[in-house]
Amino acid sequence: MKDVAEAAGVSPMTVSRAFKRDASVSAETREKILKAADELGYVFDATASNLRSQRTGFVAAIIPSINNANFADTVRALSACLSEHDLQILLGYTDYQIEEEERLISQMLRRRPEAIVLTGGKHTERARDLLSNAGIPVIETWDLPERPIGHVVGFSNAAAMKDMVDRLVADGYRRIGFIGGDDKGDTRGADRRRGVVSALGAHGLDTTRLIAAGAPPISMREGARAMARMLEHYPDTEVVICVSDLSAYGALTECQRRGLRVPDDIAIVGFGNYEISDVSVPTISTIDACSAEIGRVTAELIAELVDGAKPAGKARVIPVHPKLLLRESSARR
Amino acid sequence: MKDVAEAAGVSPMTVSRAFKRDASVSAETREKILKAADELGYVFDATASNLRSQRTGFVAAIIPSINNANFADTVRALSACLSEHDLQILLGYTDYQIEEEERLISQMLRRRPEAIVLTGGKHTERARDLLSNAGIPVIETWDLPERPIGHVVGFSNAAAMKDMVDRLVADGYRRIGFIGGDDKGDTRGADRRRGVVSALGAHGLDTTRLIAAGAPPISMREGARAMARMLEHYPDTEVVICVSDLSAYGALTECQRRGLRVPDDIAIVGFGNYEISDVSVPTISTIDACSAEIGRVTAELIAELVDGAKPAGKARVIPVHPKLLLRESSARR
DNA sequence: TTGAAAGCGCTAACAT
DNA sequence: ATGTTAGCGCTTTCAA
Numbered sequence: 001m002k003d004v005a006e007a008a009g010v011s012p013m014t015v016s017r018a019f020k021r022d023a024s025v026s027a028e029t030r031e032k033i034l035k036a037a038d039e040l041g042y043v044f045d046a047t048a049s050n051l052r053s054q055r056t057g058f059v060a061a062i063i064p065s066i067n068n069a070n071f072a073d074t075v076r077a078l079s080a081c082l083s084e085h086d087l088q089i090l091l092g093y094t095d096y097q098i099e100e101e102e103r104l105i106s107q108m109l110r111r112r113p114e115a116i117v118l119t120g121g122k123h124t125e126r127a128r129d130l131l132s133n134a135g136i137p138v139i140e141t142w143d144l145p146e147r148p149i150g151h152v153v154g155f156s157n158a159a160a161m162k163d164m165v166d167r168l169v170a171d172g173y174r175r176i177g178f179i180g181g182d183d184k185g186d187t188r189g190a191d192r193r194r195g196v197v198s199a200l201g202a203h204g205l206d207t208t209r210l211i212a213a214g215a216p217p218i219s220m221r222e223g224a225r226a227m228a229r230m231l232e233h234y235p236d237t238e239v240v241i242c243v244s245d246l247s248a249y250g251a252l253t254e255c256q257r258r259g260l261r262v263p264d265d266i267a268i269v270g271f272g273n274y275e276i277s278d279v280s281v282p283t284i285s286t287i288d289a290c291s292a293e294i295g296r297v298t299a300e301l302i303a304e305l306v307d308g309a310k311p312a313g314k315a316r317v318i319p320v321h322p323k324l325l326l327r328e329s330s331a332r333r
Numbered sequence: 334m335k336d337v338a339e340a341a342g343v344s345p346m347t348v349s350r351a352f353k354r355d356a357s358v359s360a361e362t363r364e365k366i367l368k369a370a371d372e373l374g375y376v377f378d379a380t381a382s383n384l385r386s387q388r389t390g391f392v393a394a395i396i397p398s399i400n401n402a403n404f405a406d407t408v409r410a411l412s413a414c415l416s417e418h419d420l421q422i423l424l425g426y427t428d429y430q431i432e433e434e435e436r437l438i439s440q441m442l443r444r445r446p447e448a449i450v451l452t453g454g455k456h457t458e459r460a461r462d463l464l465s466n467a468g469i470p471v472i473e474t475w476d477l478p479e480r481p482i483g484h485v486v487g488f489s490n491a492a493a494m495k496d497m498v499d500r501l502v503a504d505g506y507r508r509i510g511f512i513g514g515d516d517k518g519d520t521r522g523a524d525r526r527r528g529v530v531s532a533l534g535a536h537g538l539d540t541t542r543l544i545a546a547g548a549p550p551i552s553m554r555e556g557a558r559a560m561a562r563m564l565e566h567y568p569d570t571e572v573v574i575c576v577s578d579l580s581a582y583g584a585l586t587e588c589q590r591r592g593l594r595v596p597d598d599i600a601i602v603g604f605g606n607y608e609i610s611d612v613s614v615p616t617i618s619t620i621d622a623c624s625a626e627i628g629r630v631t632a633e634l635i636a637e638l639v640d641g642a643k644p645a646g647k648a649r650v651i652p653v654h655p656k657l658l659l660r661e662s663s664a665r666r
Numbered sequence: 667t668t669g670a671a672a673g674c675g676c677t678a679a680c681a682t
Numbered sequence: 683a684t685g686t687t688a689g690c691g692c693t694t695t696c697a698a
Contacts, residue, residue, distance in 0.1 A: 001675065011685050016677060024683055041466050046443040047384045048675035052690050056380060066409055072400040076426075079399075088440075091424050093409075107421075110379040133374050220612040249612070256614040276609065279553040279582070281589040334691065344669050349693060357667055381691035385674050669698080674691105681686075 001045075007036035019044055050112070059302060060113040061089050062104055064096045064120075064186070065217050070272050070291045071119065074141065077295030078117065085303045087114065094119075096185035096216040102127040109134050115302045121145025121152075122187045137305040141294050142188060144319065151305075152317040153298045157188045158195030160287050160322040164241065164269060165199035167324060171332050173239045173267065176200060177209030179226040179251060180243025186216035189243040192271060196241055209234045218243055223250025231258070231266075238267060239330060245270035245277040248284050252329065267330040282328030290320040334378075340369040352377055383445070392635060393446035394422050395437055397429045397453075397519070398550050403605050403624045404452065407474065410628030411450065418636045420447065427452075429518035429549040435460040442467050448635045454478025454485075455520045470638040474627050475521060477652070484638075485650040486631045490521045491528030493620050493655040497574065497602060498532035500657060504665050506572045506600065509533060510542030512559040512584060513576025519549035522576040525604060529574055542567045551576055556583025564591070564599075571600060572663060578603035578610040581617050585662065600663040615661030623653040 005012040010029060017023035018033040025033075036042075050056045059082055063071040079089045090113055092104040102124045108116065115136050121143040123131075131138045131149050138150035145152060168176060180186075181193025193210065200207045211230045213222040223242055227250065230240055242248035248270030255262050262268055262282055269285040270277055277284035297318055338345040343362060350356035351366040358366075369375075383389045392415055396404040412422045423446055425437040435457045441449065448469050454476040456464075464471045464482050471483035478485060501509060513519075514526025526543065533540045544563045546555040556575055560583065563573055575581035581603030588595050595601055595615055602618040603610055610617035630651055 012675090013677075013686080014684055017684085020677095026683065029683080043463075043467070044443045045445065045675055047380065047389060047445050048690090049677070050690095051380045051384050051692085052675075052677045054678095054690070066399075066412075067402055067405040069400055072405070076399055079426075089424070091422070093412075110377045112378065112380050130376075134376070220608050224612060246608075249609075253612050253614050275553050275579075276582075279557060279586055281586050345691090346669055346693080347667085349691095350668085353693095359667065362667085378691055381674090382693070383674095384676085385691075385693045387674070667698105670696090672693100672695085673689105674693085677688100677690090679687090682684080 001042070004033065004037045004040055004042050007040060008033045054112075056112045056114060057087055058090045058111055058113040059087050060092065060105075060108040060111070060116040062092045062094060062101060062108075062116070062118050064094050066091070066093045068217065069274050070289060071142075073291035074119075074295040074298075077292040078299050079295075081296050081299030082302065085299075085306070087302070087306070096183075098122060098124050098127070098185075102130075105130055114306050115139065117141060117298055117302075118149075119143075120187050121148065121154075123149070137302060139298050139301060141298055142289070143191070144317070148315060148317065150315045151301060152315075153294055153301065153320065155289070155320050155322050156195075157191035158198065160271075160289070161192045161195030161241070162199040162202075163322075163324055164287060165196055165203070167326070168239055168241075168267075168269070168330065169203050169205070171330070173330075174205060175209065175234070175236055175238045176205060177211065177230050177234055177237040177240045178242075179211045179223060179230065179240060180213040180218045180247055182210075182212035183215045186218070186243070189216065189218065192243055209237055213243065213247060218247045220246050220250035220253070223247025224254040225250075227251035227254040231255075231260075239263075240266065240268050242268065242270045245272045245274040245284055245286050248286070248329075249276050249280055252280065252282075252284065263329050263331050269330050273325060277325075277327070282331075285327045285330040286325050288323045288325055290322060293320050334375070336373055337366065337370045337375050340373060341366045387445075389445045389447060390420055391423045391444055391446040392420050393425070393438075393441040393444070393449040395425045395427060395434060395441075395449070395451050397427050399424070399426045401550065402607050403622060406624035407452075407628040407631075410625040411632050412628075414629050414632030415635065418632075418639070420635070420639070429516075431455060431457050431460070431518075435463075438463055447639050448472065450474060450631055450635075451482075452476075453520050454481065454487075456482070470635060472631050472634060474631055475622075476524070477650070481648060481650065483648045484634060485648075486627050486634065486653065488622070488653050488655050489528075490524035491531065493604075493622070494525045494528030494574070495532040496655075496657055497620060498529055498536070500659070501572055501574075501600075501602070501663065502536050502538070504663070506663075507538060508542065508567070508569055508571045509538060510544065510563050510567055510570040510573045511575075512544045512556060512563065512573055513546040513551045513580055515543070515545035516548045519551070519576070522549065522551065525576055542570055546576065546580060552579050553583035553586070556580025557587040558583075560584035560587040564588075564593075572596075573599065573601050575601065575603045578605045578607040578617055578619050581619070581662075582609050582613055585613065585615075585617065596662050596664050602663050606658060610658075610660070615664075618660045618663040619658050621656045621658055623655060626653050 094101040181189035273288035427434040514522035606621035
């Protein structure tokens with residue numbers, strides 16, 4: 001920057017200002033400086049800037065898996081909105097393990113992010129401590145934690161499933177099974193399972209038709225395998241609720257390979273409104289989790305908190321509202 | 334760090350050493366220091382460390398889309414291998430636009446990454462300049478560029494498609510169509526289309542059965558729409574090659590909705606070995622692009638280049654070898 | 667194994 | 683609108 005200053009015949013401070021958007025530099029001077037910088041091949045050093053200004057422009061975002069279209073949608077929306085405020089995402093993924101989340105949090109805080117976004121409301125105690133003491137906004141998403149660390153943008157996975165069960169029961173379904181949500185790592189999956197079981201109980205229905213799908217990520221293959229076991233153990237099941245659309249699609253293929261008609265012989269529903277659920281034959285009933293909305297709302301919240309015009313204020317809980325999408329796979333004959 | 338030093342009764346320099354892995358600090362002193370740091374809630378400041386040591390531990394990685402399982406697999410493997418060398422990914426995505434790629438590159442270089450990974454070999458001239466002058470290893474992936482900027486880890490999309498066409502022709506297919514690859518943004522898709530057309534030409538077959546799928550990301554829905562047009566314009570087509578498994582699956586569903594049997598009435602093949610291609614009914618023939626291998630190999634290359642034991646050396650081209658996976662959707666009756 | 671001095675490249679704060 | 687001074691929190695370098 002010193003070199004650029006010399007080349008342009010100004011002080012380093014003026015060069016610094018010329019590289020800021022709102023700084024007070026005459027248009028003429030700025031042009032001269034940018035030209036000099038370009039000729040010298042100068043590249044602004046954000047590291048030094050961050051240290052001196054104590055602002056990094058980073059927002060840490062931690063998701064369970066990078067290879068999940070729902071979380072990808074959230075991150076994409078988050079990233080797009082944040083970039084309008086000159087904020088950049090520092091992405092990490094936990095492989096559905098809170099110990100790994102703790103490690104990531106501890107690592108990322110060293111980079112001095114200006115806010116941190118988490119997926120879910122279950123964390124190690126040390127992670128909670130680190131976050132509470134970090135002095136930056138913490139936003140938990142994709143859940144409504146009982147004991148929030150800071151802000152929340154999300155929904156109750158259990159309540160979403162209750163709505164689905166209520167609807168299926170209203171449609172006349174009685175023998176209802178569930179696939180997945182057995183592993184502790186996938187806390188949202190476990191919440192969905194709990195929601196289904198408790199809703200079934202409330203209707204006085206059988207709550208034992210539960211099939212494990214193993215450790216997350218629960219994908220299509222696991223869904224197919226679990227459906228095979230469902231059909232063996234509970235062959236008279238009328239509708240199978242799956243922890244996600246991916247497992248629901250896998251379950252659907254298992255039925256197709258066995259010559260079972262969906263929904264005529266057995267109905268299937270999923271969760272997440274992945275693209276496949278609206279394209280497959282039959283299309284799959286699901287719940288839209290508002291992935292992108294979660295990202296957008298979170299970004300807006302962060303922009304507001306980081307701009308720092310307001311005096312912190314207290315932690316907010318912003319609910320989003322999943323939507324039931326009834327499609328061919330659970331249509332009553 | 335000064336506070337920690339005082340609390341532990343040592344100099345800041347010793348604290349600094351205690352936080353390094355290999356530094357020479359007596360076990361006793363280190364323990365004392367870590368305890369003091371923990372009690373004070375001290376969090377190491379990577380920003381200052383980066384500035385002084387001129388090492389950030391960042392590797393910039395730019396992919397077309399975060400919501401693509403192939404690129405996600407590459408990034409996951411890259412990230413996992415890099416973290417063993419204390420390197421962290423700074424992820425950006427271009428939405429398949431090289432102008433956006435240029436903007437991202439320029440932004441990311443300010444953060445002083447120690448290497449930069451790109452997807453594809455097509456970039457703006459300014460992007461090429463920025464990268465050439467950045468003084469860090471540049472690795473282009475998922476392609477074999479004619480004019481590489483630095484290192485390359487990838488394969489020829491056109492050659493991969495030639496193999497597929499050759500195989501289909503050997504299986505007796507003659508009227509072969511292609512869906513996608515029409516938009517300039519998806520350069521790998523365009524390469525695949527070129528590869529198909531040129532291979533068809535070499536066999537003396539009809540090269541006009543090309544259906545546009547629009548701007549990327551080409552997903553299931555676009556595949557279904559394109560298949561509808563293929564069936565209208567070229568109803569006697571024997572096999573349809575799709576730019577990816579997602580569009581291939583979409584194409585498959587369009588056939589199913591029309592009552593066409595795959596592969597008996599029409600065969601379909603895809604690209605990328607996405608999970609769906611091995612689960613759908615029928616399973617979809619495809620080409621495995623070695624997504625994870627690209628990430629792993631790239632990470633190993635970077636680790637070697639960044640450790641800096643060697644004196645730079647010249648740019649390397651490391652080919653990976655896509656594999657034909659023939660499945661039900663193109664099985665000859 | 668530990669410490670002291672200097673400075674990485676930028677910008678906050680103040681002055682003009 | 684521009685310049686000067688000081689220093690962000692570490693680590694390199696040298697010394698003991």
